[in-house]
Amino acid sequence: MNDAILITIDGKPVPAHSGDTVFTAAKRAGLAIPGLCSSEHLAPFGSCRLCVCEVEGQKGTPASCTTPVQAGMVVHTHTDRLVQLRRNVTELLISEQPDGGVLPAALQELARSVGLDRVRYRQPAVRERIQDSSNPFFTFDNARCVSCARCVRACDEIQGTFALTMAGRGFGSRPMAGTSCYGDPATGFAASNCVSCGACVKECPTGALVEKTVQLQGLPRETVRTTCAYCGVGCTFDAGLRDGRVVTMVPADDGPSNHGHACMKGRFGWTYIYAEDRLTSPMLRSGDTWQAISWEAALDRLAFEFTRIKTEFGPDALAAISSSRGTNEENYLFGKFIRCVMGTNHIDNCARVCHSATVTGMMETLGASAATNAILDLDQAKLIMVVGANPTESHPVVGARIKQAHRRGVPLIVIDPRKTELARLANLHLPLKPGTNVALLNGLGHVMMKEGLLDRPFIDARTDGLDDWLKAVEPCTPEWTEHVTGVPADLIRQAARLYATSGASLCVHGLGMTEHRWGSHGVMALVDLALATGNLGKPGTGINPLRGQNNVQGASDVGCLPTYFTGYQALDDPALGSLHQAVTGRPLPTKRGMKTPDMWDAALAGRLKGLWIIGYDVAQTDPNLRKVREALRHIDFLVVQDLFMSETAKLAHLVLPGASFLEKDGTFTNLERRIQRIRKAVDPPHGIQPDWQVVCEVSTRMGYPMSYRHPSEIMDEIARLTPMFAGVSYDRLESPDGLQWPVPEAGHGGTALMHRDRFPKGKAHFVGVDYLPPGESPTEEYPFTLITGRILQHYNCGAQTRRTDILDVVDVDVLEMHPEDAARMQVAGGDLIRLVSPRATVLLPVMISERVQPGQLFTSFHFPASDVNSLLSSSSDDQSRCPEYKVSIVRVEPVDWEELDADDERELEAVRVRLIT
Amino acid sequence: MSRIRLYLSNDTSSCAAGTERLVEAWRKRSDVELVRTSSRGAFFLEPMVERESPEGRLAWCRVTADDLPKILAGEGGIPVSAIPFLSMQTRHTFATFGVTEPLSVEAYQAQGGLAGLRAAQAMSPPAIILELKASRLRGRGGAAFPVWKKWDVAATEEADRKYVVANADEGDAGTYCDRMIMEGDPFRLIEGMLICARAIGAGAGYIYCRQEYPAARATVQAAIRAAGEAGWLESGGKPFVIEVVSGAGSYVCGEETALLESLEGRRGVVRARPPHPAQSGLYGKPTIVSNVLTFATVPNILARGGSWHASMGTEGSRGTAVLQLGGRVRQPGLIEVPFGLTLREVLDQFGQGMADGARLKAVQVGGPLGSLFTDAQLDIPICFDAFAKAEAILGHGGIVVFDDETDMLELSRHLMAFVADESCGKCVPCRIGSLRAREILDTIQRGRATAADLSLLTELGDTMKATSLCGLGARAPYPVLSALEHFPMEFHSRLQR
Amino acid sequence: MLALKRYAVKTALPNGLDNLLAHARPSHGDPPNILRILHAVCEVYGYIDPQFIPAIAQSQGVTEADVAGVLSYYPSLYTQPAGRHRIQVCLGESCLANRCDRVVEAIQSALGIPLGQTTPDGRFTLEPVSCVGNCALSPSVRIDGALQGRVRPGDVPRLLDRYR
Numbered sequence A: 001m002n003d004a005i006l007i008t009i010d011g012k013p014v015p016a017h018s019g020d021t022v023f024t025a026a027k028r029a030g031l032a033i034p035g036l037c038s039s040e041h042l043a044p045f046g047s048c049r050l051c052v053c054e055v056e057g058q059k060g061t062p063a064s065c066t067t068p069v070q071a072g073m074v075v076h077t078h079t080d081r082l083v084q085l086r087r088n089v090t091e092l093l094i095s096e097q098p099d100g101g102v103l104p105a106a107l108q109e110l111a112r113s114v115g116l117d118r119v120r121y122r123q124p125a126v127r128e129r130i131q132d133s134s135n136p137f138f139t140f141d142n143a144r145c146v147s148c149a150r151c152v153r154a155c156d157e158i159q160g161t162f163a164l165t166m167a168g169r170g171f172g173s174r175p176m177a178g179t180s181c182y183g184d185p186a187t188g189f190a191a192s193n194c195v196s197c198g199a200c201v202k203e204c205p206t207g208a209l210v211e212k213t214v215q216l217q218g219l220p221r222e223t224v225r226t227t228c229a230y231c232g233v234g235c236t237f238d239a240g241l242r243d244g245r246v247v248t249m250v251p252a253d254d255g256p257s258n259h260g261h262a263c264m265k266g267r268f269g270w271t272y273i274y275a276e277d278r279l280t281s282p283m284l285r286s287g288d289t290w291q292a293i294s295w296e297a298a299l300d301r302l303a304f305e306f307t308r309i310k311t312e313f314g315p316d317a318l319a320a321i322s323s324s325r326g327t328n329e330e331n332y333l334f335g336k337f338i339r340c341v342m343g344t345n346h347i348d349n350c351a352r353v354c355h356s357a358t359v360t361g362m363m364e365t366l367g368a369s370a371a372t373n374a375i376l377d378l379d380q381a382k383l384i385m386v387v388g389a390n391p392t393e394s395h396p397v398v399g400a401r402i403k404q405a406h407r408r409g410v411p412l413i414v415i416d417p418r419k420t421e422l423a424r425l426a427n428l429h430l431p432l433k434p435g436t437n438v439a440l441l442n443g444l445g446h447v448m449m450k451e452g453l454l455d456r457p458f459i460d461a462r463t464d465g466l467d468d469w470l471k472a473v474e475p476c477t478p479e480w481t482e483h484v485t486g487v488p489a490d491l492i493r494q495a496a497r498l499y500a501t502s503g504a505s506l507c508v509h510g511l512g513m514t515e516h517r518w519g520s521h522g523v524m525a526l527v528d529l530a531l532a533t534g535n536l537g538k539p540g541t542g543i544n545p546l547r548g549q550n551n552v553q554g555a556s557d558v559g560c561l562p563t564y565f566t567g568y569q570a571l572d573d574p575a576l577g578s579l580h581q582a583v584t585g586r587p588l589p590t591k592r593g594m595k596t597p598d599m600w601d602a603a604l605a606g607r608l609k610g611l612w613i614i615g616y617d618v619a620q621t622d623p624n625l626r627k628v629r630e631a632l633r634h635i636d637f638l639v640v641q642d643l644f645m646s647e648t649a650k651l652a653h654l655v656l657p658g659a660s661f662l663e664k665d666g667t668f669t670n671l672e673r674r675i676q677r678i679r680k681a682v683d684p685p686h687g688i689q690p691d692w693q694v695v696c697e698v699s700t701r702m703g704y705p706m707s708y709r710h711p712s713e714i715m716d717e718i719a720r721l722t723p724m725f726a727g728v729s730y731d732r733l734e735s736p737d738g739l740q741w742p743v744p745e746a747g748h749g750g751t752a753l754m755h756r757d758r759f760p761k762g763k764a765h766f767v768g769v770d771y772l773p774p775g776e777s778p779t780e781e782y783p784f785t786l787i788t789g790r791i792l793q794h795y796n797c798g799a800q801t802r803r804t805d806i807l808d809v810v811d812v813d814v815l816e817m818h819p820e821d822a823a824r825m826q827v828a829g830g831d832l833i834r835l836v837s838p839r840a841t842v843l844l845p846v847m848i849s850e851r852v853q854p855g856q857l858f859t860s861f862h863f864p865a866s867d868v869n870s871l872l873s874s875s876s877d878d879q880s881r882c883p884e885y886k887v888s889i890v891r892v893e894p895v896d897w898e899e900l901d902a903d904d905e906r907e908l909e910a911v912r913v914r915l916i917t
Numbered sequence B: 001m002s003r004i005r006l007y008l009s010n011d012t013s014s015c016a017a018g019t020e021r022l023v024e025a026w027r028k029r030s031d032v033e034l035v036r037t038s039s040r041g042a043f044f045l046e047p048m049v050e051r052e053s054p055e056g057r058l059a060w061c062r063v064t065a066d067d068l069p070k071i072l073a074g075e076g077g078i079p080v081s082a083i084p085f086l087s088m089q090t091r092h093t094f095a096t097f098g099v100t101e102p103l104s105v106e107a108y109q110a111q112g113g114l115a116g117l118r119a120a121q122a123m124s125p126p127a128i129i130l131e132l133k134a135s136r137l138r139g140r141g142g143a144a145f146p147v148w149k150k151w152d153v154a155a156t157e158e159a160d161r162k163y164v165v166a167n168a169d170e171g172d173a174g175t176y177c178d179r180m181i182m183e184g185d186p187f188r189l190i191e192g193m194l195i196c197a198r199a200i201g202a203g204a205g206y207i208y209c210r211q212e213y214p215a216a217r218a219t220v221q222a223a224i225r226a227a228g229e230a231g232w233l234e235s236g237g238k239p240f241v242i243e244v245v246s247g248a249g250s251y252v253c254g255e256e257t258a259l260l261e262s263l264e265g266r267r268g269v270v271r272a273r274p275p276h277p278a279q280s281g282l283y284g285k286p287t288i289v290s291n292v293l294t295f296a297t298v299p300n301i302l303a304r305g306g307s308w309h310a311s312m313g314t315e316g317s318r319g320t321a322v323l324q325l326g327g328r329v330r331q332p333g334l335i336e337v338p339f340g341l342t343l344r345e346v347l348d349q350f351g352q353g354m355a356d357g358a359r360l361k362a363v364q365v366g367g368p369l370g371s372l373f374t375d376a377q378l379d380i381p382i383c384f385d386a387f388a389k390a391e392a393i394l395g396h397g398g399i400v401v402f403d404d405e406t407d408m409l410e411l412s413r414h415l416m417a418f419v420a421d422e423s424c425g426k427c428v429p430c431r432i433g434s435l436r437a438r439e440i441l442d443t444i445q446r447g448r449a450t451a452a453d454l455s456l457l458t459e460l461g462d463t464m465k466a467t468s469l470c471g472l473g474a475r476a477p478y479p480v481l482s483a484l485e486h487f488p489m490e491f492h493s494r495l496q497r
Numbered sequence C: 001m002l003a004l005k006r007y008a009v010k011t012a013l014p015n016g017l018d019n020l021l022a023h024a025r026p027s028h029g030d031p032p033n034i035l036r037i038l039h040a041v042c043e044v045y046g047y048i049d050p051q052f053i054p055a056i057a058q059s060q061g062v063t064e065a066d067v068a069g070v071l072s073y074y075p076s077l078y079t080q081p082a083g084r085h086r087i088q089v090c091l092g093e094s095c096l097a098n099r100c101d102r103v104v105e106a107i108q109s110a111l112g113i114p115l116g117q118t119t120p121d122g123r124f125t126l127e128p129v130s131c132v133g134n135c136a137l138s139p140s141v142r143i144d145g146a147l148q149g150r151v152r153p154g155d156v157p158r159l160l161d162r163y164r
C-alpha cells in the first residue's frame, strides 16, 4: 500500500501510493478536483463525471476518481476542454432541479467554479417532487438530490444496513428508503429498516438529506471537537454550534475509533440537554415535597450531613457511587474525596454490574483487564468471534465495522442464545442456553486439545498453568457440551477448528459473558482459549471486552473501585501509600471498601448512613429493585447528582443538577483504552456546575480544600499517581488520536496492542474452570428463562434517550417471545402480558420474534414504567459480584383486565395505545 | 416403404416465417420424416425445406404446405450449393448451420465438433492462450478487445474461484447471430467456454441470455444437459457447471459490468473500471465475459491453429466477420465472410439491393449506438480499424438498411429515446443528457426549436461522448450527430423561423 | 413502533408462494440472488405484487429496499397483472425500417388502446419490445410467445382473431 509513486498533476509533482486514484492523490496534495459522488469512506463509483481528467499518452477524459495512479503519469485536471465538459455536466445537473427552489449550495458553488451562468435547456423535465420526513431526525427532498447514490452506498458500505436503494432507472432513478416507490414515498424511512445512523445524511453532498435540526435552526457556524457520551466506542464528534446552541453532532472523519461513523444515539440523541424537565437547581426533599434551594444552601447542607455522619458513625458509614458517564477527572476527584475526606474505600461505579467479571477474569489470567487490542485491529483479524455481545445495537460503530469485515470475507462466529443481527450473518452461530458459557468454551477447548490445534510454542514461551486447563476441558466432549449447552456437537467442532486455525482470531465479548452467576469463570475460559491458540499479543487477535458506558473503563482506571486505587494499584502497597500521602496530604485507606451490592446490605442493616450517587440510576437499573429501593430508603442522607429527576433521585434527600458532556471539559476512556477529550461546547444552563466542581466545593467545605482551575490539572495529578497514565497530559490529548494507555512516560506514544512481548505478570496464567449451573433454572412454576439486555435505540436507564425524538422510534420496552411459545400461549404481537418471577410481577407488551429461542424471553430495561429489574434476583458472580442479569426464571400470564385497578388500567391503556398506533 | 426425410429449420426466425406451420401440417404423414435442423440463415428464403439428393441437399424455398407433393416428387428443388447467398460466404463458425440437429451430440462430433476442446486438453493453459494470441482473435461483442489479453489477465490472477460468462444478451436491434448459435449450434458455445475455462482455470460458467430469447435459453439448457451426460462438462479434472441465466429486459445489461451485477441478482447498473472483470468480476473473482460468437469462434482456432485464423481477414481484424443483414434489403440474413469486404459489396452481393422499389437512404451498422452511413460512404471496408477511424462501430455486426421514406429526425429521436429509456441512470451525462437530447429532438419535431438548440444538441453530444461512464451514453450521440451531419436539411427545415 | 415492525413479518401471501420462497432460500454460505427469485415469482404468478416484497426479502436474507431496487430496475419484472394475451410489437431498428409503426397503429386501432396498456376487457396487453432477434423477417410481432414475421398492417385482424 505504501510504495511511493510520483505523478504529475497540473504541472505539480504529487506523491501517491498504490491504491490511490488520481482524485485521492490530488486531494491529499491539496489540489481540488471538483466531484460530487466520491468520498473517502466509499469505494470509487464514478457517477457524477465532474472529476474528468486528461492523462498524457491516453485517449479520452476518464473520471479521476476511478483512475488508479501509475508511476510517472502526467495528468491535467483543469484544461479548457475539461472545464467546458465540467460546465456542461454541471448544466445538466442544474437543469433537473425544479424551478423555484433554492439551488443546493454544492451546485451553486460548482456553477460558480466552472463559470456557468445559465441553463440553456428550455423547459426541461425536472426531478419528481418527493419528500420523506418520516425519519425523526432527518428529511429527504428529492428535488435537491443529484442521484449520486452516496447515501445508498453509505448505508451499504459504512453502516451495512441496506435500508436504501436506488429506485427505477434512467432519468428518474433516485434514492429511496425501503420499498417506498411502491407505497407512500413520504414514509419510506420510517417504514424501512433504517437505524438512523446518519451516515447517508453525512455523505449527501447536496443537502437532499439533511438534519431536521439544521432545517429548523440553520447550519452551524462553528464546531467544537468532542467525544460521544453514550457508549464505550467513544466516537469523535464535531458539535456544530449556532447562536450558542448545539444544532448538529457530526462524526469526525479523523475520529480514531469511528472514522466518521456514528450511531443514532450519538448523532441525534443529544437533544436531551435541552429537555424541558432538566434539573436546573438543587432540590431538597421533605416528605413528598420538593423544594428548590440555592447552590450555597445545598452544598452547605451536604457538607454538614456528611460531616455529621462521619463524626457520629465513622468513615465506614459513608459511601459513594460514581458515574461511569462522567469524566476521568470527575471520577478521580470523587475517589479522592471518599478516600481523603471521608477516609474510606467505599466507592464503586457501574462497572460492578457490567464488566466487573471481566476485570476479575482477565486480571487472574492476563494481569490486566482492559481490551488487549484496538478497534482498528478488527481490520487485521482473519476471524472474529463475538461472545455474548450484540455490538450492532450496543456498540453500533464497532458492529458496523464487524459487518464490513464480514462482507470482505472475514468469517464470523457468534456465541449467543439469541439470533442477533450478527448471529444471522455469522458463518457459525452457536445458540447456547443462557448461563452455559463455561461449558461451551471448555467444549471448544476440548476439540482444540483433541485435534492438536494448540499453539505449543506460544504456550511454552508465554504461559503457565496449561495442565490446569487441560484437566478442566478433558471431560467436555462435544457430545457432553451439546447436552449441557444445547449447541449441536458438530457446530462446536467447526467453531473450534475455525477459531484455532484462522491465523488471527479476534474475540469481542459483552455482558452475555459477564452478567452471570459464574461470569468471571466464563471470562477465564475464554481467555484460556486465546492463550491455548496463541491469539494474544498480536495484531488482529485478542480478548476485547466491549466496555459499555462511555467512561466505564476510565471510572475504574482512575480508582472508583473499592478494591483498587488508580491504575489498578493495590491499596495496601506501601510505596503507593507514601506517594499518595505526598501528593494529597492524606493517607490512603488500605482496607477494601464495599461493592455496590454490599452497600445495599449495609444500608438495610443500618450500617450505611450516607450515600452520594453521581449519574447512576440504581433504583432502575440495579437488579432486585424492591431490595435496592428499600435499602435506599434506609439511608439517612442520600445525595443524587443527575441531569434529571431519575428514579434514584426521587428517593434522595438532596438532588443536585449535573452538567452534561457538552457543557464541560474533561476526558473519557473508551473501550480500547483510548483517553479522549471532551470539550465544553455550550454553557450549562442556570449556572449549573460540572460534577467535579461540586465535589471540590463540598470537599473544601469539609475542611479539605480542592481547587483546580481546569480539569487538566486534575489529569496531571492522576498522571503523577498512576504509572500507566504517567505520560498523559492535556497538551498531548489535543491530538485527534488521543492516547491509549498504558502511557508509561511523557514521550511514550501509547499502547494500541497490549501484551506484545510480555504480560503484566510476566507469563499469562491458564485457569481451568468447571461448568456450574446458573443461579436459577426453569421450574414448572417458572418455565421461561428471561434474558435482559439492550436495544439499539435506548440507553440504559433511558433518562437521556427518552428525552429525545428517539421516542418516536421506540417508546416502550417489549417482551420478545418465540412464535412457537406465542402460539402455545395464545398471545399475539402487541398483547399485554404479565411476567411473574419469584420476586415481582410486571406488565409488558409482547413482540413475536425469532430472535429468541423457544422457552426463552428477552426484554430491555430502558423504561422505568416497565420496572423490569424488580423481577431479577440478587444473585451475582461469586468473585466480582456482577449481577446475574442474563438469567432469571419467569412465567407468563395473560392480563385479566377485570383484576386491574383503575390506575393500572389507565396506564395500561396508554401503553397499549402507544403500542398499537 | 421408407419415409422421405425432409429437413426443416427449427430456428425461431424460420418458425416465424412458417416452418412451424409446415411441420404442423405434415407431422402426421406417414410418408415423410421431418428432421429439425439449425438454420442456414438465408431467412429471405424461409420457410425452406431440404432433402438429400445425389448432388447434395436440395432446397425448396418459401414453401407452403401445399408444396409437399412437389417436394416429394423432387420437383423444383435447387441445390443448396447453388444458392449464391450461401455459396459466396466463407463459413467457418456457421459451417454446419442448416445441416446438423442442434442437440445431437453425435452429429456435433461427426461434423468435427469437440476437436478444439480435445486439442486444448492436450495443451497447457498458457499454450492455449498463446494459440489465441497467434490467432489474433478480437472480441465480437462490440469492444473488439484482443481475446488472449483478457484470458491472460484472468489466468495470472490469483483467486480461489474464477468464472466464464457468455454474454448472450444480444441487445442490439438488428442482430441475431448469438441467438442462432444458441438455438442452432449450442455445443459450439459450450465448447468455447470449456476451452476458456481450461485456459484460465475457471470452475463455473454462466450464460446470461436475454429474456426475449426463450427458445435459445431452452436449447442451451438442453444442450448443457446433453453435454453433461456425454461427460464433456469438466475442466482441470473437476466438474464444470454451466448455468443459463435470464435477463429481464434491460439493454445495458449487455454491458459486461452491468451484466455481472445482474448475474449477481442485483440492479443492472454499470460498474466503474478498473478493476476489469478479468481481474475482479463476478462476486469479485476473475471472470471472462465474452460474447457468444467469440466463444463459438474459439473451437475452430484450437482445432485448426491460431495461424489458420490469422490468415483470414485484414491487418487488424483477423478471421471472419459475421454480419446480420436486416431492414429494407431484398435478401436479409446471416453472412459470414472474411473481414475486408466493403459495406457496399456486402449490400450488393448478399443483400441484392433494396426491397421492391425502395431506395437506399442510410445504413446503420452496429445496433442502436452505431453510426449512420449514406450511399456515398458505403465503400468502407468491414474491419474494426476502418470503422474506428470513421468513428463508427461494427458492434455485433448488425446492418440495418433504411429507405428513402425514413424521416431522419424521427429516427434520431427514436434512437435517443431508446437510450433515455435504457440508461441505467448511474452517470450524469447519460442519465440527464440522453433525456435532454431527446427533448431537443422533440422540440425540433414540434417546430419550436431554433438553431441554438441544434448547436446545444451538438455540444451535448460531445459532452456525452467524452464523459459518459459506459458505451451507452458515450455512443448514443453518434447516430444522431451522423444523421444531423448527413441530412442537415431534415433538421434545419423544421426549425422555428 | 419500529422495533415491533422490524420483526413482524407475515402478510397474507398467495397460495404456494411460501413454498416457492422456502425452496429459493439460498443455502448457507451461498449468495442471495434477488433477480432470480423475482423471475421465479413472476413466472408463477405472472407478475410480482409489491406486497410480496417483505416475504421475498426474508427468503433471500436481504432487505426490502434491496428487493424493491431490483424490482423497479427491470422492465420485464411486471408489478401488475397483464391481460390474458400479451402482444409484443418490435420497435427495433430493422422492424422500424420495415414500417412497424404502421403495424403498431393497426393493432392500436383494432384494440382501442395505446402501447403499454391492457384492453378494458382484460383480454390483451399491448407492449413494445426492442428486437426479438427476428430482424431478417421484420416487422415482428409476438403474441403469447408465438412469433410472427413479415407482419403487414393488413395481417393484424387475422392475427388477433386467433386470440378472440
Ligand SMILES: Nc1nc2c(c(=O)[nH]1)N[C@H]1C(S)=C(S)[C@@H](COP(=O)(O)OP(=O)(O)OC[C@H]3O[C@@H](n4cnc5c(=O)[nH]c(N)nc54)[C@H](O)[C@@H]3O)O[C@H]1N2
Residues within 6 Å of the ligand: A231, A232, A354, A355, A387, A388, A389, A390, A391, A393, A394, A395, A415, A416, A417, A418, A420, A432, A433, A434, A435, A436, A437, A509, A510, A511, A512, A513, A546, A547, A548, A549, A787, A788, A789, A790, A791, A792, A793, A794, A795, A796, A797, A886
Ligand atoms: N443502545 C445501547 N447501547 C448500549 C447500552 C444501551 O443501553 N443501549 N448500554 C451500554 C452498556 S452500559 C453496556 S455494558 C453495553 C453492553 O453491551 P452488550 O454486551 O452487547 O449487552 P447486552 O445486550 O446486555 O447483552 C449482550 C448479549 O448477551 C447475550 N447473552 C445472554 N445470555 C448469554 C449467555 O449465557 N451466553 C452468551 N454467550 N451470551 C448471552 C444476549 O442475548 C445479548 O445478545 O452496551 C452499551 N451500549
Ligand SMILES: Nc1nc2c(c(=O)[nH]1)N[C@H]1C(S)=C(S)[C@@H](COP(=O)(O)OP(=O)(O)OC[C@H]3O[C@@H](n4cnc5c(=O)[nH]c(N)nc54)[C@H](O)[C@@H]3O)O[C@H]1N2
Residues within 6 Å of the ligand: A323, A325, A326, A350, A351, A353, A354, A355, A511, A515, A548, A549, A614, A615, A616, A617, A618, A621, A622, A623, A641, A642, A643, A644, A646, A657, A658, A659, A660, A661, A691, A788, A789, A790, A795, A796, A797, A798, A799, A800, A860, A861, A868, A869, A872, A885
Ligand atoms: N435488566 C438489566 N439491567 C441492567 C443491565 C442489564 O443488562 N439488564 N445492565 C446493567 C449495566 S451493564 C449498566 S452499566 C447499568 C447502567 O445503568 P445506569 O448507569 O443507571 O444508567 P445510565 O442511563 O447509563 O445513566 C445513569 C444516569 O446518569 C445520568 N448522567 C448522564 N451523564 C451525566 C453527567 O455527566 N453527570 C451526572 N451527574 N449525571 C449524568 C443520567 O441522566 C442517568 O440518570 O445498567 C445495568 N442494568
Ligand SMILES: Cc1cc2nc3c(=O)[nH]c(=O)nc-3n(C[C@H](O)[C@H](O)[C@H](O)COP(=O)(O)O)c2cc1C
Residues within 6 Å of the ligand: B138, B139, B140, B141, B142, B143, B144, B145, B167, B168, B169, B170, B171, B172, B251, B252, B253, B254, B255, B256, B257, B289, B290, B291, B292, B294, B295, B470, B471, B472
Ligand atoms: C450498452 C452496451 C451494451 C452491450 N451489449 C452487449 C451485448 O448485448 N452482447 C455482447 O456480447 N456485448 C455487449 N456489449 C459489450 C460488452 O460490454 C463486452 O465488451 C463484451 O461482452 C465482451 O465480449 P467480447 O470480448 O467477446 O467482445 C455491450 C456494451 C455496451 C456498452
Ligand code: SF4
Residues within 6 Å of the ligand: A023, A034, A035, A036, A037, A038, A045, A046, A047, A048, A049, A050, A051, A052, A063, A064, A065, A066
Ligand atoms: S466521477 Fe464523480 S464522483 Fe467520481 S469524483 Fe469524479 S466527480 Fe465524483
Ligand code: SF4
Residues within 6 Å of the ligand: A151, A154, A155, A159, A161, A162, A163, A164, A177, A193, A194, A195, A196, A197, A198, A199, A200, A201
Ligand atoms: S441513517 Fe444509516 S441506516 Fe438509515 S438509511 Fe441512512 S445510512 Fe442507512
Ligand code: SF4
Residues within 6 Å of the ligand: A144, A145, A146, A147, A148, A149, A150, A151, A152, A175, A200, A203, A204, A205, A206, A207, A208, A209
Ligand atoms: S440524497 Fe444526497 S447522497 Fe443520496 S443520491 Fe441524492 S444527492 Fe446523493
Ligand code: SF4
Residues within 6 Å of the ligand: A228, A229, A230, A231, A232, A233, A234, A235, A258, A262, A263, A264, A265, A266, A267, A395, A396, A397, A398
Ligand atoms: S457508537 Fe457509541 S460512542 Fe459512537 S455514537 Fe453511538 S453511542 Fe456514541
Ligand code: SF4
Residues within 6 Å of the ligand: B252, B270, B422, B423, B424, B425, B426, B427, B428, B430, B431, B468, B469, B470, B471, B472, B473, B474
Ligand atoms: S452511460 Fe448510461 S448506461 Fe452507461 S453508466 Fe452512464 S447512465 Fe448507465
Ligand code: FES
Residues within 6 Å of the ligand: B468, B469, B470, B471, B474
Ligand atoms: S467504457 Fe470506459 S468509461 Fe465507459
Ligand code: FES
Residues within 6 Å of the ligand: B173, B174, B175, C090, C091, C092, C093, C094, C095, C096, C130, C131, C132, C133, C134, C135, C138, C139, C140
Ligand atoms: S429489430 Fe425487430 S426483431 Fe430485431
Ligand SMILES: [Mo]
Residues within 6 Å of the ligand: A350, A353, A354, A355, A548, A549, A552
Ligand atoms: Mo454497562
